[in-house]
Amino acid sequence: MAFVTARVRKLIGSIAILVFLCVYVWFVASMSIFVPDNRAAEVLYYAVTGICWGLPIFPLISWMNRGR
Numbered sequence: 001m002a003f004v005t006a007r008v009r010k011l012i013g014s015i016a017i018l019v020f021l022c023v024y025v026w027f028v029a030s031m032s033i034f035v036p037d038n039r040a041a042e043v044l045y046y047a048v049t050g051i052c053w054g055l056p057i058f059p060l061i062s063w064m065n066r067g068r
Contacts, residue, residue, distance in 0.1 A: 009063065014064075017061075
């Protein structure tokens with residue numbers, strides 16, 4: 001997609017990030033009912049899910065900043 005300008009890439013990427021984060025937050029909150037009622041398990045669950053949201057976002061940000 002060489003015809004996509006940097007401005008359009010950033011717009012597409014920003015919308016994709018917002019959509020992804022909304023779906024991810026919904027998913028994490030929905031799955032939290034399966035976490036045992038234990039403070040350590042809850043902290044571990046939210047720590048891991050709080051870090052893992054960035055993994056699929058990094059390639060998207062890299063794509064957004066590619067080019068001129």
